Amino acid sequence: MTALLALILGLAPLLGAAPAASDGDLQALIDAAAPGATIELPAGVYRGDITIDKTLTLRGTGGTVIEGTGTGTVVTVLAPDVTLEGLVIRRSGDSLDREHAGISVKAPRVKVVDNRLEDVLFGIFLYQSPDSVIRGNTVVSKDLFIARRGDAIRMWESHRTVVEGNVVDGARDVVLWFCDDAVIRGNLIANGRYGLHFMYSDRATIEDNALIDNSVGSFLMYSKDLVLRRNLISGNNGPAGYGVGLKDMDGSRLEDNLLVGNRAGVFLDNSPQSVGIEQTFEGNLFAYNQIGVLFLPSVKGNVFWGNSFVDNTVQVAVQGGGRFGGNTWTRDGIGNYWSDYAGYDADGDGFGDVPYRLDDLYDHLLDRNPELMLFADTPASRALDLAARAFPVIKPRPKVRDDRPLITPPPVPEPPFDLEVRPGGSLLAASILMLGVATTTVFAAQRRRSLP
């Protein structure tokens, strides 16, 4: 410890920081620093909690840990243009109503870069901190019941903030309130509650993120003109497990997203909310979801083209039935690819010659009787659809009509992250064992015949 102190004391003058306090207290070091100084912290554990009330750069040099008292926020930033970089910040308090966080910022233009936050309730909290940058951080929340955890990143009235290349695992939400023109790019957000949650935050760009195995992938509410592009949104399977949920939104654009294995790929509730505004969905992959796109009955004004709908248990569902229409499934002569399209392309132009109609009797029953979901994917529910096709008298009105269905699926967008593939070794071993049992049984029977 003395060697460490000597190192700090030795380095501080070189870097232009004020002389450190004699007890090596990080807070004293900060208090003594001149505004605008850079404090480089060598490896070691520094005691928190600290408050930064002047413009400073606090930089770790690998293995620099700031450990909180466990009773409050570890690092509080009150001055503009502060940079926190390369730090490990851990052990905040656990009070939700006092919003105990790893880093709490209440000043504009702050940069939080390449830090690791662990055992914290909230991760990074921006409050009225416009033009800030949150980049390359890793946030691991406290191991609490999901609703008791804090948000990995919470932003309040912090316009034009960039959130880029962060990794969030096992926190609650990443949530933006009243933050216009945000850029959310290249983040990996997994095992939380809401991967992304937008409230009243207009014109954000959300691209190249992976939202995986959260309860809800992203729930976007009361915001305008959001662009979601090339995101991988998969395995979000909570009771409201929507890949992308849109509520009272206007003018959203979803392009080239991978929506895979969610409870519902996209959920639309009163979006677009204004008459005459449209929302567009182009080039997205909806695959292996329980429901590809889930509408509330009154939703209209959404346009889908160039998307692939692959093996969703129900391709498009309308929750609660009712008169449904006013959404478009073809634009500029281009429809969507539907894995269950049963038509043909005699003229070879790449488009099906008969419209794709979604009018499965089972799906139709499901809209009114959600409890029948118990029978999804059974031979019986398929038999029902077959019967409806054979006897058109019981055929329901189609929910979807795509006049120009694509015959081959559009190319799958490249995923923004390489997903780890589980090694198949144990499955292979188990399967060979099964084949072994089968062969042995057959041979045991054969051998008996050679006995006298």
Next chain:
Amino acid sequence: MTAGAAPDVWLDLPEKAQRRTILAIARKELDDAVRSRWFWMWTVSFAGLAAVLAMTALPASRIAGAASYGRTAASLVTLTQIIVPLMGLTLGAQTIAFQRENGALRFLLSHPVNRTESFWGLYAGKAAALTAASFAGFGTAGVVTALRSGGGEAGSFVRITLLAWALLLAMVAVGMLISTLAHRAPSALGSAVFTWLALVFLGDLGLMGTAVATRLSVPMLFFSTIVNPVEAFRLAALATFASSFDILGPAGTYAADALGAALVPVIVSSLLAWILVPLAVAWFRFTRHQDL
């Protein structure tokens, strides 16, 4: 020797001798099954279809990871739901009724064996043959999945195989029951096919219709569903790879909520009851009625 005179004498034999007798009959039955065209038809078609399913589910696995395993598994479960009951029921139903008709049963019982030993020997032999058929199918699908996609969840796959095996044992048991009750071989086979239709299609369709028409309560719907062994298999298999029962809608959410950790045991116990009860009734019927 008449069949009616023997049993009490032979039951006095040491247990070991009885077990040996059962094993000998089982081996004979297994031998017959393996040499029959039925067995190879089921084995080849099941393994072939399973392999095709595992292959077609692959292209998207690059992006979908675990999600595509879920689809492979779901397809395999659907295939199992259709084929395993059909092969279990038809081959089970062929056992006693057919042997009664072509005289094989009379020949068997003319040996120093009693009806109890014959019954369990026949069941064990049939079950062993069908176990080989189903393991061959699952093994093939597993090898294809492991080699081509690299991904997969061995634990889930093995559990699905074991559940399919339990379903198979139940279906052979029901088939044997049909076989003991039927008077003639064709009527045994016909009843087996009808039972298959009822378990796989009519039961579910009836429940769906009832649910829609009478607003059946969600708990009622769930429990009436798991009474069906084919559905019990599907739901228990689903639990091995689905992230939660919520994907089954309100009924699934209710079941997960109400039963908690007991969910899978409750479903599996329905499956086990379908092995034990039909076997017990069939054994009772076969030993009490001395018909040949």
